[in-house]
Every structure is written in structure tokens, then in C-alpha cells.
Amino acid sequence: MMDDRHVSLAHGNGGRFMREMIEEVFVSHLGDSALDVHLDAVPLTLPSDKVPCITTDAFTVQPLEFPGGDIGSLAVNGTINDLAVSGAAPQALTLNAIIEEGLEMACLIRIVKSLAEAARNAGVHVVAGDTKVVPRGHGGGLYLATTGLGLRDATWRLGLDRVEDGDALLVSGPIGDHGIAVMLAREAFDLSGPVRSDCAAVTPLALPLAKVDGVRFMRDPTRGGLATVAHEIATATSLNVRLSETQIPVRDPVRSVCEMLGYDPYYLACEGRVVAVAAPDVADEVLKLWQSLPDGDGAARIGALSQGAGHVVLETEIGGERLLEELEDDPLPRIC
């Protein structure tokens, strides 16, 4: 007997129940004419004057749903954002769903709907997909993996190799919202607060920077947070990244939870922010551009690159200095 309110192993076997689940849950909600489930591989139309770029990400966040998002919107936005910070306009996504036997069908449908909405909002098409079902106890309800294809102007390039001594560091909004929202949504903590994940496509924030000469590098600070992006920049350039504690935007409730539980906000994941490195003479222009956009009103100039030995130095509120080490312990596992 099939229990059609929950996913069963038979939904993953390649036969009738799998076909029905794919049609009723995925195809119907994705509602995308670009998705043809009868094809083994899908032809793409790519203009020859652009550079196609590809990226991929897996998502294992717990819980599956949290204030401000869910694993579905996260899987779309997370991959879109890797394209956007690389200067590529997102075009197409592929989707893998590894579903745990027993997941409520209603929950799966909510997540697929949210995923579809995130894709529509960003103007990308889910062009290919695959589902697998693993036995009860072999998965966290649902894991998703997305691969994204985007198009970049052939003339534009950003990269860590373009970062220079004296460049400014900017962030498009407050940090740590995603990490704290997910953490609070876990049952283990009996806290609830007004913190919502910042989960969103950063395309509107990242792509306009293509036109700003002097923008050197962008990255979205996800796992490992701002401090980890700062370390990537410092390691690649052998310059110091100096961050100013008073300039880094952190929402009050995020700061409170961090203080209460001993988290360092600089290591917490964001899912809708951009960190940019820009020449000092265009930093204000970038900041103004961001602040004029709906998701960029909290943008700030937070630091600068300087001669050094590849360290990340936080200038504290009281005028001292603290080294931000490369992350070792995981404050919040399974944040994305």
C-alpha cells in the first residue's frame, strides 16, 4: 500500500510512482516550458558573444524551512549568487533532489513551490533535474544540489589577481542574518526572534558593478561568513585585510543572539549579501549604487587592503586590534 502523503522508496525507483511524483510535484510547480522530463540531456541556446559560466552547490540546511527562506529558495539563490558575483547573468539551473523516505509530501511541495518562485523571480529556468529517494534515517529529509549556467560579458573580468594595496572592502548589507535565523529555527534553541534569513538573489546588486571600472572582485559570504571571504582575499593577495568593527553592519537582534550564545558574527553565513573589493576612488560610487537598491540600503564600506602578511585584522570599537583567524571549529553546521 502506498501512503501518498509521504515520500516512499518507490518514489525513487524509476517506475510509475517516480514518474508521477516528478510530474505532480516538480514539473507542475516549476511550470517551466524549458523543462522536458523526457530528455536525457537538454539543448541550450547560448549567444556566442557572451562567456558561459558554470557553478554548482549542494544544500543540506537544517531545518528545511526557516524564517525568510527554505532549502528550495536557498538552493536557487545560492547558485544564482555564485554566478552573479562572477559577473554572469543567471540563465539555467539543473536540480538534484535527494529525498528521505517519509518526508511529508506537503512539505516537499511547499519547498518545490518556493524553489520555483525563486527561479521565476530571478528569471532562470530549471532545465534538467533528477530525484533519488534514500531510506528513512539516511538523509536529513531533503538534500538539494543545483548547478547554474550564466552568461558574462566577454570584456569583463574580475578576480583576486586584480586586488591591490589600498583597495576598499564593501558589503551590501548586514551580516549574519541567515546563520542566526536558521539557528533560531532549530528546535534545540528555545529562542525566537525577529531575525529572518537574508536569502535572496544578489543579481541586482552584483551585475550593475560590471559597469563600474575599478571594481576588482566580488564574493557572496556564505559558509564561514565575512571572515572567510576576508581570508580568501588575504591569502590570495598576501595583503592584510583590515576590517573596522564599527563599520560592519550587524542587526541588533543578530548581535544580541551572538553575545548571548558566544558566536562571532563575522563567521556567520549570509545568503543574500555581496562583499566587493573596489579601488578607493570608486568605493563611494559602489556604495551609492548599492544604497539606491532595495536590498542594498544597509551597504557599508567596512575596511581596506594594506601591506602585510596576508592577515585579517579587525580594528575594534575601543581602538584595539584583533586577528580574525581562519575558521576551524564550526559554530553552526549545516547552515546551507
Place this chain on the structure above:
Amino acid sequence: MMDDRHVSLAHGNGGRFMREMIEEVFVSHLGDSALDVHLDAVPLTLPSDKVPCITTDAFTVQPLEFPGGDIGSLAVNGTINDLAVSGAAPQALTLNAIIEEGLEMACLIRIVKSLAEAARNAGVHVVAGDTKVVPRGHGGGLYLATTGLGLRDATWRLGLDRVEDGDALLVSGPIGDHGIAVMLAREAFDLSGPVRSDCAAVTPLALPLAKVDGVRFMRDPTRGGLATVAHEIATATSLNVRLSETQIPVRDPVRSVCEMLGYDPYYLACEGRVVAVAAPDVADEVLKLWQSLPDGDGAARIGALSQGAGHVVLETEIGGERLLEELEDDPLPRIC
């Protein structure tokens, strides 16, 4: 204290241990100049006279290693094969690894080496990747998801819509090897036999068919096996697929295990076979072509399309007929 012989949650946190694992386990063994882990998205070079095609697949096979393959070679070949049967020469892969805390590092390295070897053999590059670590009890050791990009001649098209009444059905080799090899490798069965998975890239079998006029459609029979591919053809065309039991190649040990345990070989997964539909006048040519290739020596003409109501009919050895229904129960979950 880190136990460096097993994967820990800290290997998934975005920080130092994750960076080290990616460098030491993935980058070093993939040994691919196309893989730059410092990029959020990777630019691709695609010739404008070919049609880029994309496909994606997740892999959750248990056990992770089995005679003839492992989840690594399977993840490469499975995705390559979806491209190949679509007429696209595989170029690039992206890789997601969802690793369960506690997986032996030595096992992970063996699998990544095998994956790298499969990719090298097929001439494809792993251009982007992501790793996540889930807590003990939340994964089956390792899940992989791969997305593949291939290039197809612009002039060539195959499709279910080209299949005609009277067309012949062919298979490139014996069926069911993968399903039985994986099943026997599971500890629950105290059987061992000479059955090895057929896990392999079908590129050499599939791509030469591009030049044979009259080849209508190809598919690799994975989950759900030959019967499921036959159903896809029957459903899409509303023709009957008539299969001849005496013509379908099944190895003796596979047949023995099926008889012993009550499996129907027609529903068992292959991972290195191609099913092709061809006009009757080119069927012999396709067969000869396949039989001249190392992986095609067991190729056979196994049936034909005929007027009907979209059924799959097996003509049995003793001259009777049996309907092969669409798969419902899963004989062997987590086969790929």
C-alpha cells in the same frame, strides 16, 4: 581534536579543514588544470557551431563500492551516458559531494581517485565542485550529484517523436549486470558471484550512431531497466514495444540470481548499456557497428515497434506473451 582518518563536521564548515580536504582529496586527485577552486563560477569555452547540452544526476548507491565500480565512477559515467545517448560528446562535469560525518578518509580518497580516472578515460574535465558534510546518521556515507555539459552536432537530432511503426529495438550488451552486482555486494545477501557492474561510459557506443541515418532514439537503461525504457517509448509513441525473450542478452549468473531471488532481469539497472531504436533497414548496420566495439560484443536486436495501444509485450521462450507492466515495486532500491 581532529581525527584525520575520518571526515568530521569541521570538514564542511567553509574554513581551514574544508579547504584542506578539498585541496588534498579532491583537487590533488582530480589533477585537472580546468578545476580552479578559487572561482565562484567557471568560464567555459564552447564552440559556436555545436549545440551545448546539459544533464544532471544524483547518486546514492549502497554500498559505495561494488565489483566493477563505485559511486565515483558511477557518478561520472551515469552523467556522461545521458549526454552520449543524446548525441552529445561530454566536455565538462560539475560535482557535488554530500559526505556523512565519520566516512573513512581512505574510502573517500579511493572513490575520488576512481571518479577522476573515469573522467580522464572519458576525456571530460571536472570544472566546478562543492562539498557538504552532514552529521552521522544523516547520510549513506556519501552522496554525489554530477551535472554534465556536452556538445552535439547542430544537424543531428534524435527523439521519441522520430520513432516509427516497424522500427527495430537494439541493446548494446547483456542487461542487469549492474543491478545484480550491487545487490550481491550488499552484506544482507550472503551470495557472491562473478557478476561485475557494467558501469562504463557509453560514449564509444552512442556517438558513432550519429552518422547512421535511420537511428531514431537512444537511451541508457538505468533505474527501472530495459522494461522502463520500453515503457517510455511505448507511452510516447502509442505503439507497442514487442520484446523477444530469447533475443534479450542476460548473462548466466545474472539469470541464476534472478531465478533464485525472484527478480525480473528486464527491470534491473544497467550502467553501461545503450538501447537504440533504428529503422529496420539500418538495424543490422547498427548491430555490426556495436559488435565491432569492445563494449558491444554482446549487442543484440531484441524487438520491434508495432501498432498497438502503448503496451510492452514480451514474447516468451515457449511462444506465449507476457505484458511487462510499468514498474511499481522497487526490486532493488538505491542502485544508482
